[in-house]
Amino acid sequence: MPSHSFYLQQDEASRLKTILEGTGAGTWEWNVQTGETIFNERWAEIIGYSLEELQPVSIDTWMKHAHPDDLALSEQKLTAHFRGDSEYYECEARMRHRDGYWVWVRDYGRLVSRTLEGEPEWISGTHIEISSSKQYEQRLEQIKAEQQQTIQRFEKMASLLPGVVFQFEIRPDGTMTFPYASAGIERVYGVTPEQALADGTIVFQAIHPEDRGFVEQTINHSKKSGENWICEYRVINEGVVSWVLGRSKPEFKPDGTVIWHGAILDITSQKTLEEELRQTSTTDDLTGAANRRRFTEVLSWEFERLKRNGAGYAVVLFDFDWFKRVNDHYGHHVGDLVLRETAHRIKNELRTGDTLGRIGGEEFAVLLPQCDENSARQFAERLRRSVEQLRFIGFDELRGTITCGVAISDRTDEKPSQILVRADQAMYRGKAQGRNQVVVFDYNDQDSG
Numbered sequence: 001m002p003s004h005s006f007y008l009q010q011d012e013a014s015r016l017k018t019i020l021e022g023t024g025a026g027t028w029e030w031n032v033q034t035g036e037t038i039f040n041e042r043w044a045e046i047i048g049y050s051l052e053e054l055q056p057v058s059i060d061t062w063m064k065h066a067h068p069d070d071l072a073l074s075e076q077k078l079t080a081h082f083r084g085d086s087e088y089y090e091c092e093a094r095m096r097h098r099d100g101y102w103v104w105v106r107d108y109g110r111l112v113s114r115t116l117e118g119e120p121e122w123i124s125g126t127h128i129e130i131s132s133s134k135q136y137e138q139r140l141e142q143i144k145a146e147q148q149q150t151i152q153r154f155e156k157m158a159s160l161l162p163g164v165v166f167q168f169e170i171r172p173d174g175t176m177t178f179p180y181a182s183a184g185i186e187r188v189y190g191v192t193p194e195q196a197l198a199d200g201t202i203v204f205q206a207i208h209p210e211d212r213g214f215v216e217q218t219i220n221h222s223k224k225s226g227e228n229w230i231c232e233y234r235v236i237n238e239g240v241v242s243w244v245l246g247r248s249k250p251e252f253k254p255d256g257t258v259i260w261h262g263a264i265l266d267i268t269s270q271k272t273l274e275e276e277l278r279q280t281s282t283t284d285d286l287t288g289a290a291n292r293r294r295f296t297e298v299l300s301w302e303f304e305r306l307k308r309n310g311a312g313y314a315v316v317l318f319d320f321d322w323f324k325r326v327n328d329h330y331g332h333h334v335g336d337l338v339l340r341e342t343a344h345r346i347k348n349e350l351r352t353g354d355t356l357g358r359i360g361g362e363e364f365a366v367l368l369p370q371c372d373e374n375s376a377r378q379f380a381e382r383l384r385r386s387v388e389q390l391r392f393i394g395f396d397e398l399r400g401t402i403t404c405g406v407a408i409s410d411r412t413d414e415k416p417s418q419i420l421v422r423a424d425q426a427m428y429r430g431k432a433q434g435r436n437q438v439v440v441f442d443y444n445d446q447d448s449g
């Protein structure tokens, strides 16, 4: 560093030159009229040369190294400055470095003299390298563009989602809002994102009345425990009920606000499929009666109930008479028709809570909860007559009859299936006695063999 006294000894021009060198600025001076051009060493250095290497310099030296796209802008700004439209000439431009890459410079200049005729004469200025801040700026722009793209991508994905992506907030004063909700909220709840933002409670009004309390309970639990909120419930939108699955993670703000981030998915089709699967796995395809597995399940519930509070029940087991002949004479498909139509007729005879089950090929059973022996016998008799009177379209002469075995629950039974064994024994007694009849199980008959 030059000593203070040395510094003061210099004339003003050279002092300014020293200051400029300290800023790392390249300097240029250009006589617009004669073309005479002067650069300092730093001007050349910014683009990787020594001043000597660039000699002889002229305005073409600048034009040769500047980016063609930026030259046009520079021209324009310079002309405006010469016209007196701007106090300074100022421009950002790229210059090709000796090693082939582009260096950004901020170019400042000012007209210092005019000819007697008023034409621009000398202009001087500086080049300050701004590559790194330019790179930073560009990177910032890039990040902003990327963020914008991510947001757009996210919005697009969210709009394709069969549901809603949301943020839901409960403030310390209890007010609720959805600071963010994707457009899907309108499909699911019939509420716009703006409405949900203004007042979160209107979203809750769309929840099925039977599920609303439960949904609120699960939210409160998540708020208290910090656990994720997971809940399946029904929503009513324009009278249509749909099933949704909500999942979200709570975040606790220092001011006591809780904000959940998550999604609500429409799972109606999944629920429908589940219900269909449940139906098919518990129902017999041909007759729509409960299948054996399901019937056994319902029977065990009754058995358990009997053990608990003593409500007695009955089983009517029945089997078609001479069914083999029906198949042999009319064909298997007609046999199927008989089974289907009979099951349909029997279902009409049932009370709510009664279960018709297909136990085997052409063997069925009806479980009658809260039923004594007498009522069960009457029911079985009604059933028998009803089947006997059945007529089958296209097969006028075809008649189907059934033989029924009736048994009632016994508290001493150890297994739910024991009632079926008794009903079976009664039914076979009926078969043996000539078929098309009702036989009630009798322990005395069993004892006698």
Ligand SMILES: Nc1nc2c(ncn2[C@@H]2O[C@H](COP(=O)(O)OP(=O)(O)OP(=O)(O)O)[C@@H](O)[C@H]2O)c(=O)[nH]1
Pocket (backbone or CB within 6 Å): 286, 319, 320, 321, 322, 323, 324, 325, 327, 331, 332, 333, 334, 335, 336, 339, 360, 361, 362, 431, 435
């Ligand atoms: N069409 C049809 N026939 C069935 C089905 N399941 C069982 N069967 C038939 O039912 C008949 C039962 O014959 P059997 O056990 O000899 O009894 P049955 O001819 O009804 O005589 P009894 O029971 O003694 O009165 C057989 O021919 C089976 O093939 C079915 O799903 N569809």
